Structures are given as C-alpha cells and as structure tokens.
Amino acid sequence: MAAGSSSVSEPTYFILAALLDGPLHGHGIIKRVVDLSEGRIRLPVGTLYGALDRLAANGLIAIDHEEVVDGRPRRYFRLTDDGTGLVLAEARRMQHAASIVTARAQPPRTAPS
Numbered sequence: 001m002a003a004g005s006s007s008v009s010e011p012t013y014f015i016l017a018a019l020l021d022g023p024l025h026g027h028g029i030i031k032r033v034v035d036l037s038e039g040r041i042r043l044p045v046g047t048l049y050g051a052l053d054r055l056a057a058n059g060l061i062a063i064d065h066e067e068v069v070d071g072r073p074r075r076y077f078r079l080t081d082d083g084t085g086l087v088l089a090e091a092r093r094m095q096h097a098a099s100i101v102t103a104r105a106q107p108p109r110t111a112p113s
C-alpha cells in the first residue's frame with residue numbers, strides 16, 4: 001500500500017487517522033477509532049494487530065516506544081511521513097468524491113422565463 005494508492009479500507013483509514021495526534025498503544029487506537037468513526041468501526045484486538053503489522057511492513061507506521069505496564073509490554077505506534085501522506089491523500093480523495101455526488105444531487109437550476 002503505497003502513498004499513491006487509490007484508496008484504503010475504512011478500518012485502515014481510521015487507524016491511520018487515530019495516530020495523527022501522536023503515538024498511541026493498541027487499546028488507545030481502538031478507542032480513538034471508535035470515537036473518530038462515531039461508533040461505526042469497532043476493531044477486535046486480533047484485527048487491529050494484524051492491521052498494525054501490515055501498516056508497519058508497508059512503512060506507514062512505526063513503533064515509537066515501549067513501556068511495561070503491570071508486567072506486560074505496551075507498544076506505542078506512530079505515523080511515518082508516508083503514513084501521514086497516505087491518510088491525508090485518502091481524506092482528499094474522499095472529499096473530492098463526496099463533492100461530485102453532492103453537486104450532482106442538487107436540484108437542477110431552471111432558466112429564467
């Protein structure tokens with residue numbers, strides 16, 4: 001999934017969008033995705049970590065740092081420049097697509113008599 005991709009899945013888009021404000025750990029990403037998507041996207045943990053692995057392999061996110069909480073490691077992920085570029089390009093693509101539909105949905109203008 002390169003920065004020039006024509007589109008990304010909705011869950012992937014919201015995972016990337018969740019990281020725009022800075023690094024988050026997995027549970028934080030899940031919560032932010034629910035908030036940003038207004039409850040439409042609810043990521044199971046396994047789905048999230050599979051997506052994070054793919055995004056990291058494609059250079060769109062990276063591990064920012066790790067900490068240990070209650071004896072368990074917690075990884076924080078951050079967007080890379082490519083990830084930021086992709087999520088912004090996707091937002092622009094969706095905005096443009098929506099503008100085409102909304103412009104066409106306007107009632108036709110009648111010519112003055």
